[in-house]
Amino acid sequence: QITINQSGATSAIKDGTYSSLFNTGHTMTLKTGTGYTLTAASCTDAEAENANGGKGQMQLKGTSSSFTVNANQTTDVTVACTVANATLSVMWDSSITGQSSVFTDLKAEIYENSNDSRKFTFTNDDSTNPQPWFNIDNDPELKCTISYNFNGTAKSYDFSGIKLAAAKHVKLTISASANNGQISVTITVDNTVTDDNQSIITNPYE
Numbered sequence: 763q764i765t766i767n768q769s770g771a772t773s774a775i776k777d778g779t780y781s782s783l784f785n786t787g788h789t790m791t792l793k794t795g796t797g798y799t800l801t802a803a804s805c806t807d808a809e810a811e812n813a814n815g816g817k818g819q820m821q822l823k824g825t826s827s828s829f830t831v832n833a834n835q836t837t838d839v840t841v842a843c844t845v846a847n848a849t850l851s852v853m854w855d856s857s858i859t860g861q862s863s864v865f866t867d868l869k870a871e872i873y874e875n876s877n878d879s880r881k882f883t884f885t886n887d888d889s890t891n892p893q894p895w896f897n898i899d900n901d902p903e904l905k906c907t908i909s910y911n912f913n914g915t916a917k918s919y920d921f922s923g924i925k926l927a928a929a930k931h932v933k934l935t936i937s938a939s940a941n942n943g944q945i946s947v948t949i950t951v952d953n954t955v956t957d958d959n960q961s962i963i964t965n966p967y968e
Contacts, residue, residue: 763806766790769797769828792831801825802841807897810847816880818895821846845929847895850904852884855937858945859886865938865945866911872934874926875903902926908936908945924949 764783766776775792776783780802784790792798803823805813810821823846826839850872858865873881874896884891896902904924910917924932931952938945 763803765801765803766792767799767801768795789836794831794833796828796830798829798831799826800829800839800841802843803846804843810895811880811897816894817882817892818847820849820895821897847897848902848926848928848930848932849893849895850882850932850934851893852891853933853935854886855935858936858938863938864913867916868908868910868936870906870908870934870936872904872906874899875905875922876901878905896926898926898928904932906934906947908947910945919945921947925951927951 764776764778764780765774766783768775775798776790801823802825803821805819805821807821809819811818813819822843824841824843826841829837829839831837852870852872854868857863858868868886870884871881872884873879876899882892882894896904902925903922904926905922906920906924908919908921924934926932933950933952935948935950936945937948
């Protein structure tokens with residue numbers, strides 16, 4: 763997906779697929795001018811969230827430096843693309859899924875706070891769990907509800923504050939204490955620089 767913008771313009775100069783905008787010589791004709799930028803993406807923003815049955819897909823995206831188009835001259839433009847969206851996975855620790863566990867009917871429902879209709883359900887059957895992708899908007903934050911039975915009593919717990927960022931993989935590990943019945947959620951954010959670990963505790967006795 764290629765988008766050409768120019769400073770001062772109120773809308774994109776050109777917007778479409780590479781094959782529709784570039785000819786066989788890998789060239790595109792533009793009016794002479796300055797302040798052009800080229801944005802390249804592996805898919806549209808809509809495809810990044812709607813592909814694969816709604817689970818989405820990785821989107822690679824980047825924008826060139828500003829360049830000038832001169833008459834009768836060819837201008838080479840280079841774009842470095844990086845991962846532009848974020849992904850999520852949920853893991854259930856053996857402390858909560860073991861045969862002797864007092865926790866049953868485990869379920870986590872998670873969505874990004876700007877779109878509660880795009881909700882994903884995770885259970886302790888890892889083979890059916892999705893690994894969704896989320897676009898990064900102005901306030902990218904996940905919200906989650908964990909529901910379960912503890913010794914036959916239905917319980918649930920809501921929490922939020924899980925920040926999303928481009929090129930990050932958020933991993934939620936859900937575990938439990940057999941001594942006091944507490945569920946804990948460990949949030950790990952994988953990236954190329956640092957790991958950010960947080961813990962959130964919920965007491966099923968409350």
